[in-house]
Amino acid sequence: MTTSHPARLLIVDDETQIRRLLRVALEAENYEVHEAASGQLGLSEAAGVHPDGVVLDLGLPDLDGKEVLRRLREWSQVPVLVLTVRDGEEDKIAALDAGADDYLTKPFSRRELLARLRAVLRRTQPSTEETIVRFSDVEIDFAARVVRRAGAEVKLTAKEYDLLRYLAQHRGRVVTHQQILRELWGANAEDSTHYLRVYMTHLRQKLEPEPRAPKFLQTESGVGYRLVEA
Amino acid sequence: MSTARPALDAPVAPPSSWKEYVFSAVVVAIITVAGLLLPESYYLSVGLIYLLAVIMLCLRVGRGPVLMAGILSAFVWEYIFIPPHFSFAINSLQDGLLFGTYFVVSLVAGQLTAQIRAQAQDERRREQHATALLHLTRALAEAKTLDDAVFAALRQADDLFDAQTSLALADETRRTLIPHFASSYSLNEKECTTVDWVFRSQHTAGQFTSNLPDSTSYHLPLVRDNETIGVLGVKVPPDRALTPAQQNLLEAFARQLALSVEREHLRAASEREKLLAESEKLHRSLFDSVSHELRTPLAVINASADSLAGADPTLSGQLINELRTAVRRLNRLVGNLLNQSRLESGTLKPRLDWCDAGDIVNAAVESTCDALAGHPLAIAVPEDMPPVRADFALTEHVLANLLLNAAIHTPLATPVFLTAGIEPGGQRMFFNVADRGPGFSPAVRGRLFKKFIQDDAASAAGLGLGLSIVRGFTVAQGGEVVAGENPGGGAMITVYLPHPPPKAAART
Numbered sequence: 001m002t003t004s005h006p007a008r009l010l011i012v013d014d015e016t017q018i019r020r021l022l023r024v025a026l027e028a029e030n031y032e033v034h035e036a037a038s039g040q041l042g043l044s045e046a047a048g049v050h051p052d053g054v055v056l057d058l059g060l061p062d063l064d065g066k067e068v069l070r071r072l073r074e075w076s077q078v079p080v081l082v083l084t085v086r087d088g089e090e091d092k093i094a095a096l097d098a099g100a101d102d103y104l105t106k107p108f109s110r111r112e113l114l115a116r117l118r119a120v121l122r123r124t125q126p127s128t129e130e131t132i133v134r135f136s137d138v139e140i141d142f143a144a145r146v147v148r149r150a151g152a153e154v155k156l157t158a159k160e161y162d163l164l165r166y167l168a169q170h171r172g173r174v175v176t177h178q179q180i181l182r183e184l185w186g187a188n189a190e191d192s193t194h195y196l197r198v199y200m201t202h203l204r205q206k207l208e209p210e211p212r213a214p215k216f217l218q219t220e221s222g223v224g225y226r227l228v229e230a
Numbered sequence: 231m232s233t234a235r236p237a238l239d240a241p242v243a244p245p246s247s248w249k250e251y252v253f254s255a256v257v258v259a260i261i262t263v264a265g266l267l268l269p270e271s272y273y274l275s276v277g278l279i280y281l282l283a284v285i286m287l288c289l290r291v292g293r294g295p296v297l298m299a300g301i302l303s304a305f306v307w308e309y310i311f312i313p314p315h316f317s318f319a320i321n322s323l324q325d326g327l328l329f330g331t332y333f334v335v336s337l338v339a340g341q342l343t344a345q346i347r348a349q350a351q352d353e354r355r356r357e358q359h360a361t362a363l364l365h366l367t368r369a370l371a372e373a374k375t376l377d378d379a380v381f382a383a384l385r386q387a388d389d390l391f392d393a394q395t396s397l398a399l400a401d402e403t404r405r406t407l408i409p410h411f412a413s414s415y416s417l418n419e420k421e422c423t424t425v426d427w428v429f430r431s432q433h434t435a436g437q438f439t440s441n442l443p444d445s446t447s448y449h450l451p452l453v454r455d456n457e458t459i460g461v462l463g464v465k466v467p468p469d470r471a472l473t474p475a476q477q478n479l480l481e482a483f484a485r486q487l488a489l490s491v492e493r494e495h496l497r498a499a500s501e502r503e504k505l506l507a508e509s510e511k512l513h514r515s516l517f518d519s520v521s522h523e524l525r526t527p528l529a530v531i532n533a534s535a536d537s538l539a540g541a542d543p544t545l546s547g548q549l550i551n552e553l554r555t556a557v558r559r560l561n562r563l564v565g566n567l568l569n570q571s572r573l574e575s576g577t578l579k580p581r582l583d584w585c586d587a588g589d590i591v592n593a594a595v596e597s598t599c600d601a602l603a604g605h606p607l608a609i610a611v612p613e614d615m616p617p618v619r620a621d622f623a624l625t626e627h628v629l630a631n632l633l634l635n636a637a638i639h640t641p642l643a644t645p646v647f648l649t650a651g652i653e654p655g656g657q658r659m660f661f662n663v664a665d666r667g668p669g670f671s672p673a674v675r676g677r678l679f680k681k682f683i684q685d686d687a688a689s690a691a692g693l694g695l696g697l698s699i700v701r702g703f704t705v706a707q708g709g710e711v712v713a714g715e716n717p718g719g720g721a722m723i724t725v726y727l728p729h730p731p732p733k734a735a736a737r738t
Contacts, residue, residue, distance in 0.1 A: 017530050025537065059522050085518075085525040089581065089623055107529035107561060110536040177583070194584040197617035201586060212588055212611070219589040222581065222622035 007121055008032045008049060012042030012068065013057035013083065022055060025110050026117075039063030043071055051078060053121050058084045058095060066098045073099040079120040083108075089222035093176055096223070102173045119172025133168040135216050135229045138207050140168050147207075154206050159184065163199050164207075167217065167227040176224040200225065250291040254299040257283050262306055273311035277332055280307055284336045288343030296344060300336035304329065359479050362390050366486055376494035381412040383487050387464065388414055391476060396447075396463040398425055399491060404457060415447075415465055424449055425461045432458050434481075438472050448472055450480060452488035459491055513575045517568060524564045532557045555600050562597075562634070566695045569627060573702035580621040580707045587611055587618050587650045587659070594629035595648070601634050604642040605665075610649045618659045620727055624703040625661075631696040632663035632723055639721070640667030647716075652729055658709075659729040664722035669715055678713050700725070 009031045011022050016037075023033045034049050036042035039060045046054060054072070058065030069080060082100040084091060092103050101120040104113060131143045137150045145161065147154045156164065162184050167175060177196060181189050204211040218226045261283055265276040280303040287299050309318055312325050320326045366386055373379030380397055387395045396413035400406070407429055409417060417425060421436075424445045428435045432453055436445035447465035451458045462484050466472055472480070535553045572578045588611045595607065629648070636646045649662040670678065679701040700723070701711050709727040716722040 015526050018526065021530055021533050025533065059518060085521045085529075106525050107532040107557060110533055113533075194617055197584050197586050212609075213592055219586070219593065219622075221593055221626055222583070 006030045006032045007052040008034065009053050009055060009117075010034045010036065010042065010046055010049060010051035011055045012036045012039065012045075012060070013055070014038060014059075014061050015057070018057070018083075022113075025113065029114060039065070039068040042068055046072060046076065046078065052124070053117065054078055054080045055117070056080055056082050056100070058082055058091065066095055069095065069098040069100055077124070079123050081116055081120050092223050093178075096174070096176055097178075115172060122172070133171065135168075135171070135227065136207075136209065138216075140164060142168075149207060156203075156206065160199055160203055160206075163196075164203055167225060171227040171229055174220050174224050174226045178224075180224065250295040251298060254287055254291055254295040255302065257287060258299055258303045258306060261303070262310065265311060270311075270313070270315070273307075273313070274328070276311050277307050277328065280304075281332060281336055281339070285339050285343060288340055288347065293340065293344040296340035297337065300333070300340050304333045304336060307332070355475060359475075359482075362386070362479065363482055363486065366483060370486065370490040373490075376491065377410075377412065379490050379494070380410050380487070383483070383490070384410075384412045384414065387462075387480075387483060391464060391466065391472070391480070392470075393464050393466040394447075395465070396421075397460060397487075398429075398463075399452075399460040400429070400458065404459070407461060413463075415463075417463065421445060421447060421449075421463065425463065428461045429458050432456075434477075436463070437466075438477070448477075448480070450484045452484050452491060454488050454492040459488060459495075462487065510575075510577060513571075513577060517571060521564065521568055525561070528557055528561055528564075558600055562630075565627070566631070566699055569699045569703070570695050573699065573706075578702070578706050580624055580703075582619050582621055582707065584617040585620050585622045585625070587615050587661075590620070590622060590625050590629060591648060591650060591661075593622075593626045594633060597626070598630050598633045598637070601637045602646065605637050605640070606643070606645045607633075608645060608647045610647070610651075612651055615650065615652065618727065619730055621703075621707055624707060625725075625727070628700050628703050628725055629661055629663070631700050632661075632725070635696050635723075636663055636665040636667070636721070640665045644720075653726070656731075657729060658726045660727070661725045662722065663724075664716040664720060666716065666718075666720040669719065669721045670713060675713060679711065697723075 009026055011019055011026075011033060013019050013022070013035075014037050019035045019037070023035065026033050034045060034051060036045040039062050042054075042056065042060075056065055056068060060068065065082065065084075069082070072078070072080065079101045080099065082092075082095045082103040083106060084095070084103055085106045092105075095103055101123060102116050104116055131141065133140045133142070138154075139148045140146075141148070142165065147156055147161065147164065163180065166180060166183055177193050180196060181192065185192065185195075200217065201211075204214050204217050208214045208217060216228050218228050220226055258280070261276070261279055265272075265279070268276065284296065284300050284303060288296050291299075305318075308320070308329050310316060312329060313321060320329065366383055369382035369386060370379045373382055380399075384395045384397060387393070394415040396415055396417055397410040398407040398413075398417070399410055401408055407425065424436050424442045427442060428449045428451050431441075432451045433441060434448070434450045435441035436447055436449045437443065438448050447463045449461055449463045452460040452462060462480070464472070464480060531553065535550050535557070538550055591609060591611055595602070595609070633646065633648065640646070644665055644667050647662070647664045649664075650660065651662075652659050679697050697711075704711050704725050704727070707727055709725060712724045712726070714722050714724070
């Protein structure tokens, strides 16, 4: 999508109050907002207005949110941010597996909403091909496979670098343990989360200002990790 | 079912009783006396009347009396009526032919009619069997419960075989037999042995069989899919026996009953399953709707407060902070209510995975930072602590509840300590939350982990669900919670979780 026109968003939620609230918050950020009050309406609206992003509530009265997601994914790769009231990680993981880009648990803050939305919208924008990603005082140079912290090169093992690169490519968005394990260790390693913890600890020790209370390489309870910029 | 039907024809071909012989002889005698009243020249007619009588007798009496009547009448006729009278002599060839033909005709007629009669009897018996089974099937189909069905079936068997019946059904484990209350006689010790043998061997046994024949009743197994589901016993009066036909009928009876019992078992099982699924579904939908209903307004309040803060930073920031704190507190309360209901419904299934203990501690501290604001918090997680096997979210809830408890039940500025580590020996890992508050009163300590229990001395914050959830979530993960005194004053609660070696749990 070109950035010349405001990004078009579709909100699918049965709660009028939530829709109104999201509209106010998002229009203030210059998004163009469309609404749908049910799963069916959401699907037809998505086909009609071709949104640049979808905010989808999982608890819809007519169709299960995951079902809406599944049907949407049959023909569209539009970024989807899922809203959920459920604490259960299973639901979040299931939604992510069904093709959601990220999730937000109600109640959420406006800041969180906007940050998540920006991150999921970035997936379809051409600027994802950048070669340098920065967060905190860390700089990752994909082309040179070099990581610098405060200007000085940080020595990373091949796996540590792969993990960091994968998180950086998806920065701002949650990546599940399974996604990381599949990407870095292959399809057969999906239950060796043990190693993942160890590599993550190493990465934090090398890159975080305070490894014990990580600010950038964040843990998502029971779901996965998220690299947060700034 | 209770319409009075004659007991099923006891013997199939009853041996002719002496009464039938007497009856036949009397008939012959009457005809003879009547014949004597006729003129002498009517002797041919008398012969035909004899023949008629013999054929009529075939319809009433058995083969033996008919034969006797045929032979008797032939000789009486020859002796009295065929000239010369009162002599066995025969004068003419014609009389000789007459006598011979009569003799043969009466014998053949007797034989033929006897056969027809036997066939008719056979037919009637088959029909009776079919009717009996039909009645049974109908009674079983009409029965509302298994007990009704068994009761109907046994009473019918009682009627049908003019006997007493008993039934023992296997329990759910299919190991032991339980006598059914509808039985019309109770099994003595010896019978029980026979019944047990039948149950194990799936063969008929008892009276009239070659297996354990000294029993006083006849026992058949109820078999479905090679499994014995019960034993049917029949006790006939001592002067009677069960004919092979009756035994066949009984077998059919047992098959029918077994079918009915099995159907009932299957129905009960599917009913149970349905009920369970239904209650799980109900719980799930209640859970979802409660969480939806309660959290949606919270989301609105929170986001509005955010917008308010964003729009006008000078506008009573204090109030907005209060608003946020209230929201977080409400949200935690809802979370705990829902967690408690998850625990009680038994639908809680921990997802154990390798977690960084520090991560869990951070998440718990972050979610409670507002409540902990006035308390200095000292966290100690060893630098080299290996990943631990736990359900991240459940453990986070456990720690958050413990931290909140410490914050709520101690005066402001009381320090709180959170420690994690591996027990010496490496079998278990622990999280320890301690404070320098008043500690637990002895009265409350024993009931600490019950729902809605609060230490009266403390302020009435929260619903008293916290520790009950702490215990529930910990036990669900295979761990335990211990409450005690903090050395040097204050309360201390330690959560232990199993710490398996990573090689065993994570396949490499």
